[in-house]
Amino acid sequence: MQRIAIAAGLIGFMAIGQLHASTTPVIDTTRPTAPQIERIQAELAGHKTYSELKPADHAQVVNALSRIQEKLGSEGVLSGLHPAAQVDVVNDQELINTLLAKARADSRLVCRRETLVGTNRPQTICMTVAERAAARERSMDTMRKTGISRPEIIP
Known part of the structure; x- marks a missing residue:
């Protein structure tokens, strides 16, 4: 019984850690912003981390990054x-964090075992x-x- 309680506790801590990791800001103005902006620009150029970012949102992020760089200047304070x-600057930071966090969440790869129509053999669909x-x-x-709204049940 104790093993089950310990396992449940560990799963709870792992879930809290994942929740905290997903809510951490993409750009944080309390730390030096120049390396953060360079990292974000590299990730945007790579099209892997934020692959699901819409073109309009991409433009908003790029514009907000340039405004932050312009306002903070070389000091970055x-x-x-x-x-x-x-x-x-804080408003631009929130815009960037919101758009990139959603794009990162939408870019997650999820695999499921599904049985396709016409076969009894489940396949992994990612x-x-x-x-x-x-x-x-x-x-x-x-x-x-x-015109299909819902399947009808024939008595």
């Missing part, structure tokens, strides 16, 4: 700025979260266009 400029959402939306659109 938020506390040395005018209060209005500090608000602008898709990103965004690909699964797009596939779900396409199938819902197809059902709407064909």
